[in-house]
Amino acid sequence: MTCPKCGNQLADGSTFCTNCGTQLGAASPFAQQQVNQQANAPYQNQYQNQNGYAGYAPAYDPYDHTADYDVKDISENKVIAMLPYLLGIVGIIIAMLGANESPYVKFHVRQALKFTVIDALLTIVGIVLIWTIIVPIACAVMSIVFLVIKIICFVQICGGKAKEPVIIRSLPFFK
Ligand SMILES: [Zn+2]
Numbered sequence: 001m002t003c004p005k006c007g008n009q010l011a012d013g014s015t016f017c018t019n020c021g022t023q024l025g026a027a028s029p030f031a032q033q034q035v036n037q038q039a040n041a042p043y044q045n046q047y048q049n050q051n052g053y054a055g056y057a058p059a060y061d062p063y064d065h066t067a068d069y070d071v072k073d074i075s076e077n078k079v080i081a082m083l084p085y086l087l088g089i090v091g092i093i094i095a096m097l098g099a100n101e102s103p104y105v106k107f108h109v110r111q112a113l114k115f116t117v118i119d120a121l122l123t124i125v126g127i128v129l130i131w132t133i134i135v136p137i138a139c140a141v142m143s144i145v146f147l148v149i150k151i152i153c154f155v156q157i158c159g160g161k162a163k164e165p166v167i168i169r170s171l172p173f174f175k
Pocket residue numbers: 003004005006007008017018019020021022
């Protein structure tokens with residue numbers, strides 16, 4: 001028998017073509033559909049990439065803005081970008097004065113500002129509602145969670161990344 005698609009010579013009773021992979025004989029419509037999908041997948045990928053979408057790429061992260069920043073900017077201003085996370089409001093001021101023309105630093109200043117605002121809110125709520133006991137404990141736990149996220153951000157800057165931190169990214173201010 002020969003493959004109806006590519007004409008390859010095959011042993012009688014073959015269920016698929018060894019050359020092009022076409023399902024042969026009593027293939028179920030579902031199996032046929034799968035083969036078609038596999039055959040089309042590379043074209044779909046190509047099409048989506050041409051249109052500027054990452055499509056199927058598993059590592060695509062819409063919150064990773066690293067590609068938006070200049071490599072030179074990142075390498076020159078990495079250390080300054082760390083200060084807002086390390087020193088809070090003081091670090092934010094230093095970064096804004098020291099590298100105001102750097103978009104990479106500005107991105108991290110915005111992220112660090114969100115952390116600072118959250119820390120301040122948690123502290124205020126914790127103090128005002130200290131008599132409830134449970135609220136200040138909850139605030140303390142949340143502060144620890146945000147500290148961990150901040151450490152993750154810090155590590156990402158060491159790698160020259162510009163990722164919006166989890167939880168922080170869903171805040172509506174300082175976009
Ligand atoms: Zn074939």
